[in-house]
Amino acid sequence: MPLPYSETVLEHFRHPRNVGKIEDPDGKAIEGSPACGDMVSVYIDVDPETNRISDIKFESYGCASNIATGSIITELAKGKTLEEARKITWKEASEALGGLPKIKAHCSVLAVEGLRSAIENYEERHGLVKERKPTMVETVRGRLKKVMNPITGLDLVRTNLVRDIAVGDGRVRVVVDLPAGHQFAPVIKQEILEKIEPLWDVSEVVVEFTE
Amino acid sequence: MSDRRQVYLDNSAATRLDERVLEAMKPYFFDKYAVATSEFAYSQGIEAREVLDGAREALAAALGAAPGELVFTSGSTESSNIALKGVALALGSRKGKHIIVSEIEDFPVLNSARALEKQGFQVTYLDVDGDGFVDLDKLRDSIMDETILVSIQHANQEIGTVQDIAAVGRICRKKGALFHTDATHSFARAPLDVGSIPVDLVTVSAHTIHGPRGIGGLYVRQGTRIAKWMDGGFQEFDLRAGLENIAGAVGFAKAVELATPEETERLQAMRDRIIDRILAEISDTTLNGHRWKRLPQNANISFHFIEGESITLHLDMHGFAVSTGSACFSRSLEGSHVIFGIGGDHERAHGSIRFTFGRYNTMQDVDAVVDTLADVVQELRNISPLGKDKATEEG
Numbered sequence: 001m002p003l004p005y006s007e008t009v010l011e012h013f014r015h016p017r018n019v020g021k022i023e024d025p026d027g028k029a030i031e032g033s034p035a036c037g038d039m040v041s042v043y044i045d046v047d048p049e050t051n052r053i054s055d056i057k058f059e060s061y062g063c064a065s066n067i068a069t070g071s072i073i074t075e076l077a078k079g080k081t082l083e084e085a086r087k088i089t090w091k092e093a094s095e096a097l098g099g100l101p102k103i104k105a106h107c108s109v110l111a112v113e114g115l116r117s118a119i120e121n122y123e124e125r126h127g128l129v130k131e132r133k134p135t136m137v138e139t140v141r142g143r144l145k146k147v148m149n150p151i152t153g154l155d156l157v158r159t160n161l162v163r164d165i166a167v168g169d170g171r172v173r174v175v176v177d178l179p180a181g182h183q184f185a186p187v188i189k190q191e192i193l194e195k196i197e198p199l200w201d202v203s204e205v206v207v208e209f210t211e
Numbered sequence: 212m213s214d215r216r217q218v219y220l221d222n223s224a225a226t227r228l229d230e231r232v233l234e235a236m237k238p239y240f241f242d243k244y245a246v247a248t249s250e251f252a253y254s255q256g257i258e259a260r261e262v263l264d265g266a267r268e269a270l271a272a273a274l275g276a277a278p279g280e281l282v283f284t285s286g287s288t289e290s291s292n293i294a295l296k297g298v299a300l301a302l303g304s305r306k307g308k309h310i311i312v313s314e315i316e317d318f319p320v321l322n323s324a325r326a327l328e329k330q331g332f333q334v335t336y337l338d339v340d341g342d343g344f345v346d347l348d349k350l351r352d353s354i355m356d357e358t359i360l361v362s363i364q365h366a367n368q369e370i371g372t373v374q375d376i377a378a379v380g381r382i383c384r385k386k387g388a389l390f391h392t393d394a395t396h397s398f399a400r401a402p403l404d405v406g407s408i409p410v411d412l413v414t415v416s417a418h419t420i421h422g423p424r425g426i427g428g429l430y431v432r433q434g435t436r437i438a439k440w441m442d443g444g445f446q447e448f449d450l451r452a453g454l455e456n457i458a459g460a461v462g463f464a465k466a467v468e469l470a471t472p473e474e475t476e477r478l479q480a481m482r483d484r485i486i487d488r489i490l491a492e493i494s495d496t497t498l499n500g501h502r503w504k505r506l507p508q509n510a511n512i513s514f515h516f517i518e519g520e521s522i523t524l525h526l527d528m529h530g531f532a533v534s535t536g537s538a539c540f541s542r543s544l545e546g547s548h549v550i551f552g553i554g555g556d557h558e559r560a561h562g563s564i565r566f567t568f569g570r571y572n573t574m575q576d577v578d579a580v581v582d583t584l585a586d587v588v589q590e591l592r593n594i595s596p597l598g599k600d601k602a603t604e605e606g
Contacts, residue, residue, distance in 0.1 A: 003524075013524065019594050034558040034597065037538045037546070038518070041596040059596035063520035063539035067594060107539060186545055187538070 005064060006098030008072075013064040018074035020057045027122025031114040033194075038062035038107045040070050042114035044077075046122055051081050058114070062107055065100050069108035072096050073115050082119050088112065106148035106191065113146065135199045137165045140172055143195040150184045161188075163210060170203040172196050180209040218576045219532045222419070222508060222569030223368060223396055228462075229421040229570065235465040236423065239458035247455045259457055266460035273467050274413060275404035276430050282447045283460050286427035287395040287416035291319035291362075293429055293437070293451065294391040294412040298360045299327050300438035302389075307357025311335045311388070313345050315552040317368045319414075320393055324362070337363070342501040343372035343553050347382060354386040361390050365413075366397035369536060369549040369565055370500030371509030373401055380409035389435060395419060395427075399470035400478070400507055411435045417459070421570050422466030426459030474570065479507035481568045481577050486510050488581045493588055495598065499550060499563055506567075511536075513555070513563045516598035517591040522564055525587040531580050536563040558597075 003010070022028075022043035032039040039062065045055040056078050058070040072093050077085040090112045094100045100108055133139070141157055149159045156162050156176070164175040174192055178185055189207045196205045219227070239262065247263045248256030264278065271281040284290045299310070312324045314336040324334045335353045337345050345363055354361065361383045366373045376392050383390035391412035394403055398415040405413065413430035417423055431437060431450065443452025482505075489496055495515040514522060519535025526533055536547025538561060546560035555563075566580070592598065 003527075005524075010528075013521070014528070016594060030596070034556070034561070037557060037561055039596060059594060061516065061595045061597050062518050063537070064524050066518075067521060104539075 004101045004104075005068075006100075008096075008098040009065065009068045009100065012068035012071040012097065016058075016060070016067055016071040018057050018071065018078070019059065021059065022055060022057050025118075027118040027120075027125065029114050029117030029121050031110045031117060032062075034061065038066045038110055040066065040110045040114040042070075042073075042111070042118040044115075044118045044122060046082065051083075053077050053080055053082070053085055056115075058111065060111075062110070063104070065104040065108040066110060068097055069093050069100070069111040070114070073111045077115055082122070086116055086119050088115065102152055102154075103150045105154070106150060106187075109146060109148055132200055135167055135172070135201050137167050139199065140165050140167060140174065140196060143199075144174070144192065147188065147191045147195055150187065156188070156192075170201060171206070172199075172202050172204070173206045173208065175208045175210065177210050179211055182209070185209055217530050217532065218572070218580060220566045220568065220572065220576070220580060221532050221534050222572075223506075223565070223567035224534060225418055225424065226421045226569050227571055228423060229466065229469055231469060232422055232462045232465045236458040236462040239461055243457075247457060259455075263455055263457050263460055266457075266464040269464040270415075270428055270460075270467060271430075273399065274415070274430055275406040277433065279448065280405075280431055280433055282429045282431055282450050283455065283463075284427045284429055284447075284451055285425055285453075285456070286418065287317075287393065287414050288319040288427075289451075290414035290416070290427050290429040291317075291391070291393055292323050293440075294414060295320065295323040295327065295360065295362060296440055297437040297450070298389055298391070298412070298435075299330075299332060300440055301436040302359040303332065305436075306359050307355070308332045309335070309355055309357040309359065311337060311350065311353050311358060311361045311363075313337045313339060313363045313374075315339055315343060315367055315370075315549045316362065316364055317393060317395065320362050320364070320391075321548075333357075339552050341554050342504075343367055343370050343549070344374060344501070345379070347375070347378055350379065351382050351386070354383070354388050356387075358386070358388040361388050363390075363392060365392045365394040365403060366401060366506045366509075367500065367549060368396055369547060369563075370511045370553065371396075371505035372500040373397060373504050373506060376403075376410060377408045384409040396506055396509070399467050400475055405430060405432065412437070417463040417466050420466045420470045423459050423462040426456050426463045428463070469570075475507050478568045478572075481572060481574060482507055482510050484574065485566055485577050485581060486512070488577075489584065492581065493585055497559065499553065499555070499559075508568045510566045511563060512566075513550070513559045514588050515558065515562055516595045517588065518561045519564055521591055522562075522584075522587060525591070526580070526583065529583045529587075531583065533580075534565045535561075536565070537561040 025043040026046045027044045041059040047054040060070045163177040166173040245255035247260040268278045389411045393414045411432045416427035497513045499511040519537030520539035538546040550560035
């Protein structure tokens with residue numbers, strides 16, 4: 001009876017590690033929202049001497065792969081330096097779990113982003129704030145690398161689905177090389193909006209599909 | 212985890228075949244496999260024709276129809292396709308190109324409507340209220356001279372709400388539009404008599420009542436303008452080409468015979484118990500669909516702050532099979548259009564679980580799944596970042 005999940009995924013799903021909140025954490029982040037179907041909170045404590053993650057906890061509102069990835073990411077990050085932890089990729093998390101179904105990539109990538117955002121949050125709160133850079137085509141492309149193509153489990157950029165990106169006057173236009181009636185068109189559009197709209201100098205995002 | 216018995220509570224997706232149905236079908240695989248021919252051919256063919264007509268009579272009678280008004284198909288998907296596209300083909304260039312469907316129809320109707328839209332038809336998707344009912348005044352206002360067909364389901368596939376199709380039918384009749392209803396989930400479970408309800412086309416299927424898959428029916432009221440679009444032979448009153456599925460037809464008729472009013476009562480008792488227990492014993496739960504005007508075999512409940520695929524997977528590990536309207540569970544990664552339709556948000560759709568009962572379920576199954584659910588829901592809520600503030604407030 002093969003469920004689509006590996007034994008390791010099911011084990012982490014059933015008994016997730018490091019669940020909960022840290023009171024007054026050094027860094028924290030919430031990725032996703034109930035509206036996009038999955039949500040992960042990540043809390044970290046950092047040892048200022050060694051710059052290592054001394055404690056990490058997570059909470060998940062999501063499906064099995066979301067919960068399992070949240071669990072494994074806390075195990076992978078614990079004890080690592082911030083630089084090391086920041087470099088943990090979705091692929092590494094997925095491999096540590098014995099593989100995730102491709103269609104589930106988009107729900108599990110949130111935990112990876114949650115960890116990175118919690119580290120950024122720590123750095124911002126400790127005087128390491130970066131300057132606000134204006135949004136460029138490359139900024140948008142970078143964010144689209146975090147939008148998963150459910151057909152392949154790889155991101156939109158890598159699977160050549162991004163036909164065109166235009167940026168100007170606070171307006172971003174993204175053309176996706178899929179028919180508007182495609183099975184995954186609505187969910188891809190939603191994820192693009194969620195990734196691009198929060199950019200500080202963007203007021204309007206338009207997603208178009210090819211026919 | 213100790214009880215490894217599998218408890219199947221997804222009977223609206225598919226049902227276990229009843230042995231008595233299989234026994235009734237068997238002769239038509241091995242001894243009487245001839246094609247149903249005219250009365251001028253060989254004797255096996257004539258007998259096959261009689262058997263097919265006998266099954267047709269039984270099914271037609273269950274709907275209050277004449278035998279000549281019941282067309283066998285391969286299932287409800289095909290029946291609804293024939294209804295929508297057949298009427299569109301017959302009347303599209305003659306009367307008009309407008310069709311009305313409810314926004315919570317199942318995919319055979321919804322996607323047939325969308326396909327017709329691409330071919331130049333205009334489709335009105337009627338919205339529904341918080342319980343899933345279409346607004347009859349809105350329906351009346353939406354029917355125009357060009358409206359050829361209204362398709363509104365008898366009962367909803369996910370939330371179980373049973374529409375007042377008699378009222379819908381009267382409106383359609385009065386305003387001169389044909390009326391199709393998808394009765395896939397209500398046939399033989401909720402009353403539907405075409406003698407008293409002004410309906411022109413009805414989709415039915417065997418797979419929801421412990422009959423075989425691959426056989427369904429379409430009631431077509433005598434005189435209804437409908438065109439054939441799948442070409443082949445002249446079977447099924449020249450509306451549906453293809454070799455007749457005689458074993459399937461016999462099995463379908465047997466399945467209907469076995470779906471008794473006593474069974475309906477038994478299913479309804481299980482439905483009422485699961486709804487009452489969950490709403491009373493598990494906090495932050497919402498019933499989806501109307502409390503009473505719903506299918507006897509359907510309960511659909513949203514568990515707030517947690518996601519449905521996680522719930523179904525935990526239940527599966529405890530031996531219970533249920534389904535969810537969560538996006539994570541669907542092939543398109545979109546949440547249930549039905550829950551959105553009744554005004555639910557993403558969170559309500561994601562946390563919705565459908566329990567559908569059948570012949571092989573018992574009251575013990577109901578109690579067992581509720582007991583397990585209470586633990587599973589608590590476990591997942593412990594992990595969830597949502598709903599925590601409220602829990603603290605309440606202590």
